[in-house]
Amino acid sequence: MKDIYDDVLAHAQKHGRAYLAQVHEQPVFPSEEALSNLKTFEEALPTKGQSAIDTIDMLHAIGSPATVATTGHRYFGFVVGGTVPASVGANWLAGAWDQSPSSFMNSPVGTKLESVAAGWLRDILGLPDHLGVGMTTGATMANFTGLAAGRSALLRRAGWNVEEDGLYGAPEIKVIVSEEVHVTVEKALAMLGLGKKRVTRVPTDANGAMKLDALPELDALTMVCTQAGNVNTGAIDPIGAICARAREVGAWVHVDGAFGLWGRLLEHMTDAFEGIEQADSLATDAHKWLNTPYDCGIVLTRHPEALHHAMATVAPYFKAEEAMAPKDMVPEFSRRARGVEVWAALRSLGRDGVTGMIEGCCVHARHFADGLQAIGFDVLNDVVLNQVVATIGSPEELADIRALVEASGECWFGPTVWKGRHAVRISVSSWRTTAEDVERSLAAIAAAKAAILGD
Numbered sequence: 392m393k394d395i396y397d398d399v400l401a402h403a404q405k406h407g408r409a410y411l412a413q414v415h416e417q418p419v420f421p422s423e424e425a426l427s428n429l430k431t432f433e434e435a436l437p438t439k440g441q442s443a444i445d446t447i448d449m450l451h452a453i454g455s456p457a458t459v460a461t462t463g464h465r466y467f468g469f470v471v472g473g474t475v476p477a478s479v480g481a482n483w484l485a486g487a488w489d490q491s492p493s494s495f496m497n498s499p500v501g502t503k504l505e506s507v508a509a510g511w512l513r514d515i516l517g518l519p520d521h522l523g524v525g526m527t528t529g530a531t532m533a534n535f536t537g538l539a540a541g542r543s544a545l546l547r548r549a550g551w552n553v554e555e556d557g558l559y560g561a562p563e564i565k566v567i568v569s570e571e572v573h574v575t576v577e578k579a580l581a582m583l584g585l586g587k588k589r590v591t592r593v594p595t596d597a598n599g600a601m602k603l604d605a606l607p608e609l610d611a612l613t614m615v616c617t618q619a620g621n622v623n624t625g626a627i628d629p630i631g632a633i634c635a636r637a638r639e640v641g642a643w644v645h646v647d648g649a650f651g652l653w654g655r656l657l658e659h660m661t662d663a664f665e666g667i668e669q670a671d672s673l674a675t676d677a678h679k680w681l682n683t684p685y686d687c688g689i690v691l692t693r694h695p696e697a698l699h700h701a702m703a704t705v706a707p708y709f710k711a712e713e714a715m716a717p718k719d720m721v722p723e724f725s726r727r728a729r730g731v732e733v734w735a736a737l738r739s740l741g742r743d744g745v746t747g748m749i750e751g752c753c754v755h756a757r758h759f760a761d762g763l764q765a766i767g768f769d770v771l772n773d774v775v776l777n778q779v780v781a782t783i784g785s786p787e788e789l790a791d792i793r794a795l796v797e798a799s800g801e802c803w804f805g806p807t808v809w810k811g812r813h814a815v816r817i818s819v820s821s822w823r824t825t826a827e828d829v830e831r832s833l834a835a836i837a838a839a840k841a842a843i844l845g846d
């Protein structure tokens with residue numbers, strides 16, 4: 392007998408396949424018509440249930456054209472990866488499973504795949520195999536989780552149990568960030584009661600990396616938030632040297648490597664990442680440069696026990712003997728089995744495939760930088776990874792150029808301000824982008840520039 396799931400999933404699959412087959416040709420930012428059609432969703436809550444198939448059909452008819460084509464070839468906004476095919480397939484199947492890998496008891500397959508994926512992540516990122524790993528919604532929560540472990544460890548060493556006693560009356564933690572700290576690290580500090588303003592900000596060099604000689608003195612109650620991959624330029628802080636100093640006094644070093652940690656795979660970046668394995672905690676994303684579907688962040692730490700202290704929950708309906716169950720290593724208790732897609736992406740690409748993808752994005756970023764310079768833009772950053780920051784004309788003219796490119800539907804990238812200058816920011820993060828896509832995007836940018844500034 393045919394199951395209702397069968398029909399609904401067949402529709403979803405048909406629409407999903409049709410969407411992905413044309414996504415590289417749909418306007419990268421939705422048309423006015425598609426945006427206006429979103430009003431169709433504003434129905435009154437139906438009293439009686441509607442057909443499930445009709446619901447999926449409506450989702451495709453109205454929803455698909457109003458998507459930003461981030462899984463296509465020419466989306467260069469924020470730092471948004473595409474999705475490699477195996478990870479989308481795994482995501483669909485995992486959706487059918489609907490597993491919450493809180494513990495082995497909840498999901499043997501979910502916990503097994505997350506632990507295999509964790510091992511592969513440590514391996515491919517060149518990190519020690521004793522690191523504890525947790526899967527979060529994204530780098531924001533991975534930063535939060537790593538810093539929570541740091542807060543717990545530093546205070547515990549000072550004789551204070553922050554999980555039990557909170558922060559009132561606790562020894563004071565000194566937090567050091569770069570002046571280029573990502574806003575989500577600041578958010579994590581705010582959520583942890585450490586405050587966004589109560590930090591020491593270290594000046595950065597021209598490309599946005601922390602100046603080592605400006606690093607204040609560290610001590611056993613210091614947490615240093617470093618960055619591997621500045622969100623604008625891709626710059627990498629001198630993490631190895633900072634870790635060496637921290638080691639001497641027992642300070643905690645956290646690395647926000649949301650996308651940049653994957654630069655570890657690049658041969659020409661070996662020196663920049665030297666010593667990063669000494670960091671106490673690291674955060675990265677799979678949904679950015681590993682090209683898995685949203686949402687998937689990863690926290691790694693040399694101190695799994697500190698992470699466990701910070702995140703563990705005890706409930707009589709869980710088996711006590713399951714040490715370091717996923718629910719005890721991240722903030723979420725119930726969540727989706729996001730490690731399934733990480734496992735599928737890593738298995739389908741292999742070490743060579745992932746390295747090739749990362750290298751390819753960097754080659755395309757360089758291509759963009761050269762092409763932009765050739766049409767009169769100033770490239771403001773040293774293109775060390777996949778990020779390009781460029782500017783031309785006045786801020787208003789630049790905004791008009793960006794708007795014309797967006798309206799062309801050919802590609803999409805966002806605005807930024809870099810060291811006081813209005814600029815555009817191009818991030819090449821998708822496995823699908825090719826040299827032809829870069830050329831096609833450069834042609835759209837050149838046409839927009841000619842329309843606003845003349846040839």
Ligand SMILES: Cc1ncc(COP(=O)(O)O)c(C=O)c1O
Pocket residue numbers: 469470528529530531532573575576620621622647648649650676688
């Ligand atoms: C350097 C950096 N850190 C943290 C984040 C936050 O990541 P997520 O959006 O996955 O939470 C980003 C996102 O762009 C980032 O670039």
